Amino acid sequence: MSEQWLPSLVTPTPQEGFDLAVKLSRMAVKLTQPSAEVRDALRGGYAHDASDLIAASHVVATHFQTIAAANGYWRTDRG
Template structure:
């Protein structure tokens, strides 16, 4: 994948930061498994697995922590 899609971790507010955290998680899966066909085939398995869903939530939470730190926890007025 050579497409540049992540140009900054800076976001206007926490909502945008959380959405970016989800995008980072999804892109991580896409980079790890580039075949859309394989991802589509696997989705029903992990979509109904509580442990897999919790793990996905943990990845998003870690990404959100990183983005929040990069944004000074949105304390700074832009």
């Protein structure tokens, strides 16, 4: 995978950081299962499986910890 998809962990806002966390979660899946067709088929399944959705949400939470720390928790951006 030679394309550049992660130039930085820095995002302007917490919300964009959350979106990046979702992206990282999916990218790890992509590196294990490179077929978009297979992934789409699987997503159709786990999007209707509560346990899988919760587990996916946990992965996002773990990446969001990393990204939030990388951004100093956006502390100057007190909304």
